[in-house]
Amino acid sequence: xxxxxxxxxxxxxxxxxxxxxxxxxxxxxxxxxxxxxxxxxxxxxxxxxxxxxxxxxxxxxxxxxxxxxxxxxxxxxxxxxxxxxxxxxxxxxxxxxxxxxxxxxxxxxxxxxxxxxxxxxxxxxxxxxxxxxxxxxxxxxxxxxxxxxxxxxxxxxxxxxxxxxxxxxxxxxxxxxxxxxxxxxxxxxxxxxxxxxxxxxxxxxxxxxxxxxxxxxxxxxxxxxxxxxxxxxxxxxxxxxxxxxxxxxxxxxxxxxxxxxxxxxxxxxxxxxxxxxxxxxxxxxxxxxxxxxxxxxxxxxxx
Ligand SMILES: [Zn+2]
Numbered sequence: 323x324x325x326x327x328x329x330x331x332x333x334x335x336x337x338x339x340x341x342x343x344x345x346x347x348x349x350x351x352x353x354x355x356x357x358x359x360x361x362x363x364x365x366x367x368x369x370x371x372x373x374x375x376x377x378x379x380x381x382x383x384x385x386x387x388x389x390x391x392x393x394x395x396x397x398x399x400x401x402x403x404x405x406x407x408x409x410x411x412x413x414x415x416x417x418x419x420x421x422x423x424x425x426x427x428x429x430x431x432x433x434x435x436x437x438x439x440x441x442x443x444x445x446x447x448x449x450x451x452x453x454x455x456x457x458x459x460x461x462x463x464x465x466x467x468x469x470x471x472x473x474x475x476x477x478x479x480x481x482x483x484x485x486x487x488x489x490x491x492x493x494x495x496x497x498x499x500x501x502x503x504x505x506x507x508x509x510x511x512x513x514x515x516x517x518x519x520x521x522x523x524x525x526x527x528x529x530x531x532x533x534x535x536x537x538x539x540x541x542x543x544x545x546x547x548x549x550x551x552x553x554x555x556x557x558x559x560x561x562x563x564x565x566x567x568x569x570x571x572x573x574x575x576x577x578x579x580x581x582x583x584x585x586x587x588x589x590x591x592x593x594x595x596x597x598x599x600x601x602x603x604x605x606x607x608x609x610x611x612x613x614x615x616x617x618x619x620x621x622x623x624x625x
Pocket of ligand 1: 393
């Protein structure tokens with residue numbers, strides 16, 4: 323009898339201890355979001371899920387950067403935005419990161435003569451991008467990867483990243499500005515292939531085939547018009563207009579789904595690889611902080 327009572331007391335104590343251990347977790351479970359499958363889209367997350375997303379992404383967020391400009395006679399104005407978001411979103415699903423919504427406020431002055439171009443001023447491009455990454459960082463994105471989808475941003479983005487050194491920031495801006503594999507894949511049929519040509523049209527056949535009008539790809543010429551005669555190494559802002567005034571460079575009619583599949587897979591995998599490397603990068607922010615600190619008193623800096 324006594325033995326039984328002791329056993330009951332023992333069971334009661336064990337039960338109480340277990341309850342004390344489990345109870346706070348049970349309460350916590352009610353407020354913690356069901357987070358097995360989190361969207362990678364910033365705008366689709368609830369506030370609580372966003373907090374969990376930033377934790378899961380280890381503070382790594384993507385800013386896919388597109389543009390609105392003419393793409394030959396056969397592709398939509400938002401081609402760069404549609405393509406880069408396809409690549410970035412699929413990459414973030416491979417290697418979790420939070421992806422910022424549609425962003426197309428870049429450099430496209432050279433297409434202002436074509437319908438549908440949104441060309442923001444130089445000062446606004448830089449100011450908006452700075453406030454966007456600052457705000458992303460204030461929300462926990464301490465590693466911002468700008469994934470560029472638009473060739474016309476090729477100077478803007480390194481300049482933006484470089485000038486993050488002008489004053490202290492508690493986050494790092496990374497830029498990934500590759501859209502094509504250098505080797506491999508199905509053989510290409512064209513040699514000029516810069517804008518709305520074989521490659522870009524092929525990728526759109528993967529990301530948004532419903533917007534590709536392949537039957538119109540030969541309605542205009544995408545040939546190089548060679549209207550400037552300057553030695554290599556001399557740069558002018560009018561170079562693109564001089565060569566490709568119709569915002570078509572190449573021949574989109576040569577596009578195939580096979581080429582698009584190969585190139586898009588390469589792009590997705592490359593961005594996922596960049597996300598993994600950036601998550602593992604514990605050097606850049608440390609060096610930035612060291613640099614900011616030293617730059618406050620340059621005369622004391624020792625070699
Ligand atoms: Zn494009």
